[in-house]
Amino acid sequence: MLLAAINWQTFFFALFALVACVFAAGVVFSSNVVRMAFYLVISLGATAGLFFLAGAEFVGAMQLMIYVGGTLVLLIFGVMLTAQERFVSMKTNGAEWVVSLVVGGAFLVLLVSVAFSVDDWSSPNPNQEKLGVVEANSASTVGAGLVGLRVDKLDLEEGDLQAPGMSGYLFPFVIISIHLLVVLIGAAYMARTKRRASA
Amino acid sequence: MQTEWGIWPEVAHIVAAMIPCVLILHVVAVGALVFIWMERKISGRIQDRLGPTRVGGAFGWLQTLADGIKLLGKEDLMPKDADPFLFRIAPYVAFVASFAAWVPLPFSIGWVAQHVNIAVFLVLAILGLEVFGVILAGYASGSKWSLFGAMREAAQVVSYEVPLGMCVVIPVFITGTMDLVAIGEMQAGLFTNWLIFHDPFTFLVFWVYFTCAVASVNRAPFDLAEAESELVAGFHTEYSGLRWSFFFMAEYGSMMLVSVLASILFLGAWNGPIPILSPLTNADNVFLNYLANLGGCVNLIFKGVLGVTVMIWVRWTLPRLRIDQVMTTCLKYCVPIAAFCFIGALGWQTGGFGVWRDGQRIPFINDMFPAHGRWEVREGWTQFDEAEGNDTSESVSAVGDGAEEPGLPGAAVVDTLQLVSKQDGGGG
Numbered sequence: 149m150l151l152a153a154i155n156w157q158t159f160f161f162a163l164f165a166l167v168a169c170v171f172a173a174g175v176v177f178s179s180n181v182v183r184m185a186f187y188l189v190i191s192l193g194a195t196a197g198l199f200f201l202a203g204a205e206f207v208g209a210m211q212l213m214i215y216v217g218g219t220l221v222l223l224i225f226g227v228m229l230t231a232q233e234r235f236v237s238m239k240t241n242g243a244e245w246v247v248s249l250v251v252g253g254a255f256l257v258l259l260v261s262v263a264f265s266v267d268d269w270s271s272p273n274p275n276q277e278k279l280g281v282v283e284a285n286s287a288s289t290v291g292a293g294l295v296g297l298r299v300d301k302l303d304l305e306e307g308d309l310q311a312p313g314m315s316g317y318l319f320p321f322v323i324i325s326i327h328l329l330v331v332l333i334g335a336a337y338m339a340r341t342k343r344r345a346s347a
Numbered sequence: 348m349q350t351e352w353g354i355w356p357e358v359a360h361i362v363a364a365m366i367p368c369v370l371i372l373h374v375v376a377v378g379a380l381v382f383i384w385m386e387r388k389i390s391g392r393i394q395d396r397l398g399p400t401r402v403g404g405a406f407g408w409l410q411t412l413a414d415g416i417k418l419l420g421k422e423d424l425m426p427k428d429a430d431p432f433l434f435r436i437a438p439y440v441a442f443v444a445s446f447a448a449w450v451p452l453p454f455s456i457g458w459v460a461q462h463v464n465i466a467v468f469l470v471l472a473i474l475g476l477e478v479f480g481v482i483l484a485g486y487a488s489g490s491k492w493s494l495f496g497a498m499r500e501a502a503q504v505v506s507y508e509v510p511l512g513m514c515v516v517i518p519v520f521i522t523g524t525m526d527l528v529a530i531g532e533m534q535a536g537l538f539t540n541w542l543i544f545h546d547p548f549t550f551l552v553f554w555v556y557f558t559c560a561v562a563s564v565n566r567a568p569f570d571l572a573e574a575e576s577e578l579v580a581g582f583h584t585e586y587s588g589l590r591w592s593f594f595f596m597a598e599y600g601s602m603m604l605v606s607v608l609a610s611i612l613f614l615g616a617w618n619g620p621i622p623i624l625s626p627l628t629n630a631d632n633v634f635l636n637y638l639a640n641l642g643g644c645v646n647l648i649f650k651g652v653l654g655v656t657v658m659i660w661v662r663w664t665l666p667r668l669r670i671d672q673v674m675t676t677c678l679k680y681c682v683p684i685a686a687f688c689f690i691g692a693l694g695w696q697t698g699g700f701g702v703w704r705d706g707q708r709i710p711f712i713n714d715m716f717p718a719h720g721r722w723e724v725r726e727g728w729t730q731f732d733e734a735e736g737n738d739t740s741e742s743v744s745a746v747g748d749g750a751e752e753p754g755l756p757g758a759a760v761v762d763t764l765q766l767v768s769k770q771d772g773g774g775g
Contacts, residue, residue, distance in 0.1 A: 183432070216472075220475075227498065
């Protein structure tokens with residue numbers, strides 16, 4: 149029977165990957181800002197689908213919340229801008245094509261070379277004994293890793309856990325969030341003082 | 348290769364995946380059928396009329412079906428200035444977002460299409476995508492009324508996601524999990540165990556959540572996106588027929604969704620006010636377990652319908668807010684109240700607030716019948732007894748067979764179903 153002959157994991161991987169790639173190309177070749185933003189939404193959503201397929205639900209939900217949700221703002225600005233006639237269709241000229249091809253192509257070459265340099269990814273049949281059972285369906289490991297409790301590194305010695313990068317990410321996380329808070333307050337303050345001066 | 352029923356395993360997997368999808372589709376579609384009829388009857392009663400009376404007998408209960416057949420027969424119009432692709436796809440984007448958010452939502456213990464560890468977060472993430480359909484519809488229609496409606500909706504939804512998220516965080520840190528099944532199970536027992544009665548701050552924040560939920564699904568008094576008297580019909584002005592009805596199904600699906608989420612987070616999920624059927628979850632008989640789960644499912648749907656009824660009641664009672672009033676409600680009232688309740692509930696939970704002179708917690712409704720086993724339902728964690736350094740297995744019972752597990756978070760994973768079968772039938 150045909151249905152039984154298909155490996156459905158591979159099938160859905162191919163489906164989501166195809167959707168992500170096709171609509172990513174659509175973002176490049178479309179000339180309408182709103183359509184571009186919508187294609188970007190579909191492409192990023194398909195990437196989230198790949199994460200769900202891999203069982204990484206937390207990463208998938210984050211992808212939906214941050215990237216797809218962030219594109220919402222892009223879409224809103226797109227709608228606002230294209231209310232004016234000259235932005236309805238944006239044409240790219242030849243020089244922009246050349247520059248973007250060089251930059252994008254260089255980045256693609258870099259990514260591909262890095263991807264093929266990982267030994268574990270090149271073998272079609274990974275060593276089954278090296279694969280450990282990791283509880284992928286729990287976000288608790290992520291939270292515990294944030295405060296330096298690495299559930300995935302339990303087999304390490306006591307001294308190795310003191311190495312840089314093993315002490316958790318809570319401190320840099322807090323510094324970044326405080327920094328963002330300062331930026332937000334500063335932006336709100338500047339916006340308010342400007343309005344008061346003009347009024 | 349074949350299973351014992353003579354089915355190929357892959358086909359069995361696909362059939363098993365289709366069953367919850369079809370069931371959820373029926374919750375959304377049949378729900379919309381019932382809610383539209385309810386909306387017409389209730390609005391009629393509020394305005395001192397009868398509402399629909401003819402189709403299907405005494406109460407006009409088949410009115411929505413007649414409406415649906417009428418919609419099927421309508422001509423499918425598209426304006427000349429419309430963006431054809433986006434115009435066609437927008438209703439489906441809205442509907443798919445509203446439908447997909449149901450997937451991680453449990454209806455009873457273990458009755459969930461996909462048991463996700465971070466269900467609360469996933470529901471909020473998907474629910475936030477519904478606004479895409481509205482903005483696309485407003486833009487693609489090529490009509491100024493649609494565009495105004497869509498931009499209003501965008502501003503409103505983006506603003507109200509902030510207090511909504513803050514409200515949802517409070518039950519999450521009280522229960523210590525984002526797993527909706529575990530959150531629901533922690534409220535088992537009498538109604539005093541519901542999280543809305545956990546402390547004064549959760550009682551307050553429930554109403555903030557409900558306000559923000561009404562705003563985020565665009566219901567009156569926050570229905571600026573489709574304000575009939577100002578914008579013709581807002582973002583769906585140019586839609587007709589089946590496409591238009593997809594928007595309505597998405598709206599009613601989201602209304603039910605946020606009501607059910609409110610029930611799970613604050614109102615005891617599938618646990619009734621008095622546990623009648625829930626002790627049967629301990630029974631060895633499969634059919635008695637099934638009966639208990641069915642009772643829980645009926646409970647949850649009843650609570651969800653009650654929430655939708657309140658939304659309908661509010662819609663036909665309150666006048667529509669202006670856009671600046673909507674923003675004021677969000678930024679000057681909902682966000683500060685939610686932040687205050689966040690700090691308050693945090694202090695209450697850690698013992699900072701609400702403590703008498705002699706170190707006793709001020710009793711709130713949650714402490715009246717303290718015989719509930721909330722701390723037996725923990726997901727992904729084990730606790731150490733501080734004095735002895737031992738794994739206190741009676742307060743943790745991380746694994747169903749009670750085996751000793753290494754006391755590390757993430758290493759031991761609770762199967763809520765097994766836990767529930769161990770736990771006694773709740774307080775009362």
